[in-house]
Amino acid sequence: MPVRALGVCYYPEHWPEEMWAEDARRMAETGIGFVRIGEFAWSRLEPRRGAYTFDWLERAIETLGRAGLKVVLGTPTATPPKWLVDEMPDMLPVGEDGRVRGFGSRRHYDFSHEGYRAECARIVEALARRFGEHPSVAAWQTDNEYACHLTALSYSEAALKGFRDWLGRKYQSPDALNRAWGNVFWSMEYASFEEIELPNVALTEPAPAHVMDFRRYSSEAIVSFNRLQADIIHRFSPERDVIHNFMGRTLSFDHFDLGADLDVSSWDSYPLGFLDQWAHREPGFKAAFARAGDPDLQALHHDLYRATSNGRWWIMEQQPGPVNWAPHNPVPRDGMVRLWTWEAFAHGAEVVSYFRWRQAPFAQEQMHAGLLRPDSQPAPGHAEAAAVAREIAGLDLPMPGRADVAILFDYPSAWAWTTQPQGKEFDYFRLVVECYNALRRLGLSVDFLDAKSADPSPYRLVLAPGLFAWPEHLRAALAGLGGIALVGPRSGSRTPDFAIPAALPPELPAPLDALKVTRVETLPPNLTVPMDGRPGAFRIWREMLEVEDAHVLLRSRDGEPTLAGAGSLRYLAGWPDEALAFDLLKSLAEEVGLATLDLPPGLRLRRAGGLAYVFNYGGETVRLSEHGLTGRFRLGGDDLAPSGVAILEG
Amino acid sequence: MPVRALGVCYYPEHWPEEMWAEDARRMAETGIGFVRIGEFAWSRLEPRRGAYTFDWLERAIETLGRAGLKVVLGTPTATPPKWLVDEMPDMLPVGEDGRVRGFGSRRHYDFSHEGYRAECARIVEALARRFGEHPSVAAWQTDNEYACHLTALSYSEAALKGFRDWLGRKYQSPDALNRAWGNVFWSMEYASFEEIELPNVALTEPAPAHVMDFRRYSSEAIVSFNRLQADIIHRFSPERDVIHNFMGRTLSFDHFDLGADLDVSSWDSYPLGFLDQWAHREPGFKAAFARAGDPDLQALHHDLYRATSNGRWWIMEQQPGPVNWAPHNPVPRDGMVRLWTWEAFAHGAEVVSYFRWRQAPFAQEQMHAGLLRPDSQPAPGHAEAAAVAREIAGLDLPMPGRADVAILFDYPSAWAWTTQPQGKEFDYFRLVVECYNALRRLGLSVDFLDAKSADPSPYRLVLAPGLFAWPEHLRAALAGLGGIALVGPRSGSRTPDFAIPAALPPELPAPLDALKVTRVETLPPNLTVPMDGRPGAFRIWREMLEVEDAHVLLRSRDGEPTLAGAGSLRYLAGWPDEALAFDLLKSLAEEVGLATLDLPPGLRLRRAGGLAYVFNYGGETVRLSEHGLTGRFRLGGDDLAPSGVAILEG
């Protein structure tokens, strides 16, 4: 029976030491198994250079351990103390506007700064030597939420130096770089790598290949920053998992690359804030789900991050009540904390850890709920967590196997289309989300695959929307699928050097190798391209195809091919609206023999390990059998109340 | 019979000296008694360091005096001349973005700069020695509109030094500061005061207590800057009033603290610009009142600023026609200049002074109307001013006594909720305005009280919305009221150190001492919390209460307590919409025996000194007796035309 456990985030340094033992006792009583601590505590671990004060942390670990709790120990590198910043002020990051971002909150460091990296190695090694083999230390968290607060890209001297070195290694000669970037275009040619600037100073847009390389460089800087810590921990803390806690919708570094150095991926799930702040939903939808969260976005992140670390993943921070940072912060509907927790388990989480044990009455996050109120009384989320603890104790929950549908995901594509969107609504992540929405409405379960390395061959249906440039292996792999690959829009439209392929995109393999995108357009809000004889339309993005008539599967009402296909390949020449995405994916699913449903907006399903997990995000009770969901109930029953969770066999 | 007079703002330096005597004669003929001069004239008073050229000012004062006019002499410190700025360029303020704000308009100085303070003391003393006992000088104005153009907060070196010193005096030790600010939270701990930065450099929000202390420091800097001038004037110009002209809706310094050093408060009233620029009203309302102004905002400021200086107050600048600075600048409806003037007298103004005598044909404010056109012909406002002059001459107008209702107002609360709004619509001033709107619709007259020092005991109904932290005396005072105190939402929700009270807010006195706010939520625009069995709903902000059932007076439809009460205390657990605010305050008023009306949106009433002043902001004639307004008319009659003013006895 796989690990299924609850955790919580705890800050012993925030509370009198007298409270620790009682807190630990109550955590254990609640059914919590893991406690994350320490990740912002540098000023308490080393108040002056070299003056390590680790004893309190040891006492905290032991207090927790005595209650039977396992500790996840955070490295404190997201919050360098003031004395360190004052020693090397050029470690501070610089914004796109050229202003130095300083001390006073968190994440005030530059990933490129060699001096700060050395300091991080020093403190991490000191911690790992002291606690690496402590029996209560089960795992480590590196830093905290890399790239949060827009920190992936820094425009500092350190970044400039690092970027120039990186370009030198990549291109070897300025001429090679000039050719790759197309610098002849506006006399942007460089005679030496020392002439190159960061892409935040030009009067209008810089060369897109310039920006793209800076994005790659910056992503690699984060990956190597993390690897430095992971290597030290692995050396001094054998058999412990190294984890990082990703944030939602953070696209500014390649999570697959970073995940390769982790034992376990994790992420910080705040459903209500995510819906309010960045879900692309109509105002009415947002109001209807304001207390529940977007019905698909948590699941999407579960599936995406599961793919970054060989399937092992946690929720490191689970919203336990209202939070403090979104434009509006409503109270979750009763039951939603339980639902969110269960949904993570359905998608294969080993641990769901709540942020945080007790609401802090001071500092920036004092309005962020915990499982306990500031006065140590249980907050409403506490009982829901305890209920899940009881429920998972009695159930055998196999990990999910391979899903039927795969979406190829690619962080560089997000960078590319941010650099050159061509239409202001074109957003890579939104395109992926809307594909995912349609699959979820169909009741299908999804795996995400890293486009640059994944093998899609086991999947019956594979989606490859919006891929910037083809990884070499991938075209062949898609051509040879047993199932069907739906490619496009915009996939394969660039070379890795951010140029249009010489023979025009999308450069599909045979039998669609002759298909060409001859021009594209972006559509203003009131302009769509309706399909001919089928529901739905293109919006936002549309391509004109040159394609053999025999391969045309669908046309627009204005007579242009919109879907082409042959063999295992399908090419979609535009951004589908909801009706088109649903209709098209339903057809393809049926073509490959996948059974589909048509679930209402608030009802969502995840199949895993022979079980069907059903979640009611909506505000009304739903009768599951009316939606094609029947079987023996392990949890819940046919009438699923708002915030309800059901588990069916089969 | 109290002083009731008109004034005008005049700039002799803008006009040929030959025009002064005729201008003075016409002012007197218009019925004007007071003339403010000199407040931007530093470059004419001291064109080079030490070269005082005060003679022209003396001639101007004497010319005015000969016409029977009294002079309000402005200190010119809002416009330091270029030679002074070039001598000490670090006197310039710095914006939140780190850019120095320079010469070329006005207010280009830093309140923290010791060198500039010394220069201000020098020029003020020179003026006060020369003119302090001049028989035509009746009063002084210090500087001009402190904090206008967002100048309350400067992020300069001078401010940094001043702030560190202030923190040192307040906290004595860095450890005490670290504890107060909760700096352990993200390793933000300081080892010395010299390590502390201004709160405009961090990557994400700084500690709220850090911001709050900077707001307190900055407010005190303005207060002490003004006190420096007031003390000099009081020394050299005995028996003259020291006045400052506040701006509307300026919350960035504590006007009560500053007012303590004034003999008379005044403010600059521009009804049409205020409505267009910052009133929270629907577009239809704004269009309907575009030529009249918000029917409540002038009155609110009259009542608020009256409280800052022991009841003595003026309008220093009254809009006399279209202005130049709002997004749109319509012409006032005929009669509105008279109405605004009368409304100020109704609320107790001693003097209403128009800005300005003659429209300037040059420089920044050339599109700002005066009582005269640039060609010296009367503008439409001139006749309205003259009409008021005739009317007040014939009437005995007692000053207003205590109103029946009090609102506790608190500038630090505005700073606190700007720092940590929790929901983007949460705005302290708007909350107060909407309470005031409801009281005005009920026909009630209002006093504002300084929350940190006021004694609410004489009032039958006291409102305390949105108070950041309890002043110690206030809880006891509210508990002991003869009338009723309506507290909340959000009142008392923080300690002075910007932390959640240990036993949870709101820490009411007995008999509601057990009531606790256990969690709060902010609501997106389409989500409200309707009341159960009563009109209206919460919007924007809502709290969950732990309270004895016996104290619950009202619940929401979802079953949560929304109003609790016992004895003289009521606690409101959310932001009331218009319907709820009206219904609730009507009930409370009736409970304490206050008679209420239900006035239409454009009809407004102020009772003072046994008289009822009625104002028609609306576009249609209103029959007053149909709205419960009857009595003997001192001015006007039962049918009140648009822009009309009536005064009834009783």
Add this chain to the structure above:
Amino acid sequence: MPVRALGVCYYPEHWPEEMWAEDARRMAETGIGFVRIGEFAWSRLEPRRGAYTFDWLERAIETLGRAGLKVVLGTPTATPPKWLVDEMPDMLPVGEDGRVRGFGSRRHYDFSHEGYRAECARIVEALARRFGEHPSVAAWQTDNEYACHLTALSYSEAALKGFRDWLGRKYQSPDALNRAWGNVFWSMEYASFEEIELPNVALTEPAPAHVMDFRRYSSEAIVSFNRLQADIIHRFSPERDVIHNFMGRTLSFDHFDLGADLDVSSWDSYPLGFLDQWAHREPGFKAAFARAGDPDLQALHHDLYRATSNGRWWIMEQQPGPVNWAPHNPVPRDGMVRLWTWEAFAHGAEVVSYFRWRQAPFAQEQMHAGLLRPDSQPAPGHAEAAAVAREIAGLDLPMPGRADVAILFDYPSAWAWTTQPQGKEFDYFRLVVECYNALRRLGLSVDFLDAKSADPSPYRLVLAPGLFAWPEHLRAALAGLGGIALVGPRSGSRTPDFAIPAALPPELPAPLDALKVTRVETLPPNLTVPMDGRPGAFRIWREMLEVEDAHVLLRSRDGEPTLAGAGSLRYLAGWPDEALAFDLLKSLAEEVGLATLDLPPGLRLRRAGGLAYVFNYGGETVRLSEHGLTGRFRLGGDDLAPSGVAILEG
């Protein structure tokens, strides 16, 4: 028969030399006569200081020449190479925010920098000496799109020095400047020109005359920058035309002043981007014309720029398909490339040159269509260009003579009302566009005249909306018109020193010399001023007039005069909405004997040289005879399909 030819923009440096000859052959085959080259090639013409590498350019010119093509040679000064920028980094421009704008795109230079001017003179002279008399070089283009990317105003040290010198020459003494700017207003007086700052540092708005002089200085800097190049070219390349390519809606320098140094004006016409980005049209209108462009904006620019260079003008860059830079970039409807080309010829273009020959697959503009696709196959625009080439070959197309209606246009007015709009919707260009829209709906053809120098006397109807200050000659000229002049709103409302005239505006000549604007107002979006007894209303802007009753031709429903007139003069006291503009201009046209139509929104007409050119921007076929358009067809016929062009005699 006048020149009527097609051209294309070509970048030999972007393509292997082996492709040049075939490209040239195909251009000629398409019917193209002119090829613009070289304008961004500095890094290829001088890769290191002094190392001229002009041979490739000579080979390109000769290759094109051998195919019968004429070359327009661009000076490369819009893209200084990196080595030059690194030699003199203070040549970089500075934004209003104080940040240096750097290398990495284009236009990274300061017009005021003397060192960079010398470098431009050097490279232009070297090119002109080498190629000035080459038989295939027919013309030159100076630089590229002056002021694009907001580069007209730079806030650099070089600009500050240049501005101070310019002010010294203009005013001779600081006192004269102080008087002209009204610096007494807020003690803004200067004792020396060295004290003056650029107008981007003040806390609130600087003196409007300060801004106005900086705008004048900056415009003159651009004009003299261009003149430097034009003079060199004229010296070394006799009998060749010097051309510059203006951008649409660029108001930041005086195109009339710059045009005086050109032989031919040209502009870059991108109809779809202009509609999406800055046309003031309702969303429904924008969607309906998203694939056609605004039906009036191209024509307006044709008429405007034709006036800047004695009637000789080109389109240097014509949109040939979807572009890359607007918020949305749809595909033009079939036929629109032909329509746009024909419309330019109708308005008198000598050459219409497409941008560009082949779509570049790399760098910033890789999503910008060409006549060829990146794979060298023809894009859809290619066939439309070829069709026009065939059509113009067979037709005699006289140049347009004088139109019946003139609009006085004035760049300084755009600067003035940007500096002091008084209402946020007041936009000078929009006011002109809306007058032009009404004239076009009436089927009238329009000439633009430079307000500061033009002679309006030959025109039957002259419009003078929104003129900042009266050029001395103009008032007399308007008074003596044979036809009618419609003046206002806001015309003549300032002296050249940005002051209100002493006797109040508009200072019209007799018989309206007594008319005065006594006050003005700006109207919020929901407030209009309907006319009494006529259609339409004022919006945005409205003036109150003092005028003899006998001169009042129209009043508002609230009784104020809105149109006054006597003799040849009419004065309009507000911003007319569409209905009022149409009704008023129709009346005036009829009064002077001009026949009018009432064309539907998509149907547009231009009369020129005895021909009537008709264009169908709309999506439906139109029967011309139903709209009063009949005659012998030279091109097209009575039923005009979408995107159709017809030419009628008479």
